[in-house]
Amino acid sequence: MSKKHPIISVTGSSGAGTSTVKHTFDQIFRREGVKAVSIEGDAFHRYNRADMKAELDKRYAAGDPTFSHFSYEANELGELERVFREYGETGKGRTRHYVHDAAEAEKYGVAPGHFTDWAPFDNGSDVLFYEGLHGSVVNDEVNLAALADLKIGVVPVVNLEWIQKIHRDRAQRGYTTEAVTDVILRRMHAYVHCIVPQFTETDINFQRVPVVDTSNPFVARWIPTPDESLVVIRFKNPRGIDFPYLTNMISGSWMSRANSIVIPGGKLDIAMQLILTPLIERLVRDSKRA
Numbered sequence: 001m002s003k004k005h006p007i008i009s010v011t012g013s014s015g016a017g018t019s020t021v022k023h024t025f026d027q028i029f030r031r032e033g034v035k036a037v038s039i040e041g042d043a044f045h046r047y048n049r050a051d052m053k054a055e056l057d058k059r060y061a062a063g064d065p066t067f068s069h070f071s072y073e074a075n076e077l078g079e080l081e082r083v084f085r086e087y088g089e090t091g092k093g094r095t096r097h098y099v100h101d102a103a104e105a106e107k108y109g110v111a112p113g114h115f116t117d118w119a120p121f122d123n124g125s126d127v128l129f130y131e132g133l134h135g136s137v138v139n140d141e142v143n144l145a146a147l148a149d150l151k152i153g154v155v156p157v158v159n160l161e162w163i164q165k166i167h168r169d170r171a172q173r174g175y176t177t178e179a180v181t182d183v184i185l186r187r188m189h190a191y192v193h194c195i196v197p198q199f200t201e202t203d204i205n206f207q208r209v210p211v212v213d214t215s216n217p218f219v220a221r222w223i224p225t226p227d228e229s230l231v232v233i234r235f236k237n238p239r240g241i242d243f244p245y246l247t248n249m250i251s252g253s254w255m256s257r258a259n260s261i262v263i264p265g266g267k268l269d270i271a272m273q274l275i276l277t278p279l280i281e282r283l284v285r286d287s288k289r290a
């Protein structure tokens, strides 16, 4: 925990919707005048695309079919922990970008599948914002959950997560359905062991649940729309959360447990604004007093 220089982490699997959630955070930061510096989790992958493929082939040949970007060892989690700690103590740190496609290559001047150079954060920020796969990892080597002050999980039910990933990877990254399906299967071991445990560490989880049939995600022709889904919002510690206010303000919402509310999918943005704005305000206010 780093009161003087607070850290917010948004954690979700690939295709879960963390980039979409980042846009909501960006709006809140802009409206509230909060200066944020950001880390994309992919910046802390250990290998570039070609080296990752070579490492995968090597491990496969040695009898390990489970290695993937979800695995702890495919990422520089020690370096991420060091950056979280440095930011918490000094407000400084560094990051880089993993370039996925031609559009990003144009933006960063680096070929797809490669990293940009490391660069320091801008000075004078109010918060560090992390979005990626490993923002709340606790394992034998690192404890990122202990260093982040507000931890959000973005966790659609798994077949919706797969539909979102398949559509995004096909439309924006040029992969075939078969190639994405192979990646989903290869990542399953680490999904269970490295990704899922984080959602007991997170302070708030947003779980999108479709109300249309998604029983065969591999042939779904479109992503269920917000109006075709509900979102379950679960608070690890419900103390201090004004549930009557939230259920009054968000029409069609209700409490499903003492620490959970359910909202119509189309209300996700307003729900995030209502829930997150006071929490972000408090983090920034406390940091200025620390």
Ligand SMILES: Nc1ncnc2c1ncn2[C@@H]1O[C@H](COP(=O)(O)OP(=O)(O)OP(=O)(O)O)[C@@H](O)[C@H]1O
Pocket (backbone or CB within 6 Å): 012, 013, 014, 015, 016, 017, 018, 019, 020, 021, 132, 164, 165, 167, 168, 208, 223, 224, 225, 226, 268
């Ligand atoms: N709440 C939502 N309602 C409807 N569609 C959504 C929602 N969240 C995400 N999606 C869709 O799911 C796809 C994946 O979302 P997004 O790119 O945000 O995932 P991601 O978690 O950032 O993935 P990665 O980390 O691999 O980049 C996008 O096509 C997006 O339109």
Ligand SMILES: O=C(CO)[C@H](O)[C@H](O)COP(=O)(O)O
Pocket (backbone or CB within 6 Å): 013, 014, 015, 042, 045, 049, 069, 098, 100, 113, 133, 173
């Ligand atoms: O898991 C991912 C993001 O969370 C990506 O698949 C990873 O960043 C790199 O993938 P690729 O080299 O296939 O574009």
